[in-house]
Amino acid sequence: MKKKALYAGSFDPFTNGHLDIVKRALSIFDEIYIVIAVSPSKKAFLERPLRKELLQKIFADEPRIKVDTWDGLLVDYARENEIKSIVRGLRPTGDFEFEFQMASMNRKLNSECETVFFATGEKLYYISSTLVREVFNHGGDISEFVPKIVQEEMEKKRSS
Numbered sequence: 001m002k003k004k005a006l007y008a009g010s011f012d013p014f015t016n017g018h019l020d021i022v023k024r025a026l027s028i029f030d031e032i033y034i035v036i037a038v039s040p041s042k043k044a045f046l047e048r049p050l051r052k053e054l055l056q057k058i059f060a061d062e063p064r065i066k067v068d069t070w071d072g073l074l075v076d077y078a079r080e081n082e083i084k085s086i087v088r089g090l091r092p093t094g095d096f097e098f099e100f101q102m103a104s105m106n107r108k109l110n111s112e113c114e115t116v117f118f119a120t121g122e123k124l125y126y127i128s129s130t131l132v133r134e135v136f137n138h139g140g141d142i143s144e145f146v147p148k149i150v151q152e153e154m155e156k157k158r159s160s
């Protein structure tokens, strides 16, 4: 049986920090479902269909990655797709308490699903999608922080 994992987030935008987690998770799991989920408090910067398209392009040569969107609870997505693991990146920037809380809630809602944490890479631990957007909006260089295709799409948005 394939070992499947779910990696969810807003990915607005998907960063090299997220990419690092996905690559490392691929060394453990047979299939990763990258799911663009809804974070109720966040207003979209890149539209969700565009985020999905970008992720599909980034992983076009990696058949073990599935890209999807989901409006409901993560644990329900996991149940529907027979996924038993939720992958999360853990940064040393205050993630722990919230992550612990989410992992506990998700386990309460679906006891068959475990959360697996990856310590974020030491080169990228400080980035977040919000910070990338902020640097970008002030004209800073984001090439180190996001895949090239994401940067290009963000630049298109600026010039439109």
Ligand code: COA
Binding pocket: 008, 009, 010, 011, 012, 015, 016, 017, 018, 021, 037, 038, 039, 040, 042, 072, 073, 074, 075, 089, 090, 101, 102, 103, 105, 106, 120, 124, 127, 128, 129, 130, 131
């Ligand atoms: N590298 C770089 N940045 C990272 C990162 C990494 N490895 N890991 C996380 N981040 C950033 C994210 O980009 C995000 O940045 P932002 O706040 O500026 O947008 C921030 O850290 C927080 O990430 P995350 O906790 O994954 O938030 P999110 O908004 O991307 O995703 C969901 C949250 C979608 C996973 C969560 O709301 C969810 O599960 N929703 C579905 C509904 C549900 O099941 N709710 C019950 C949960 S118990």
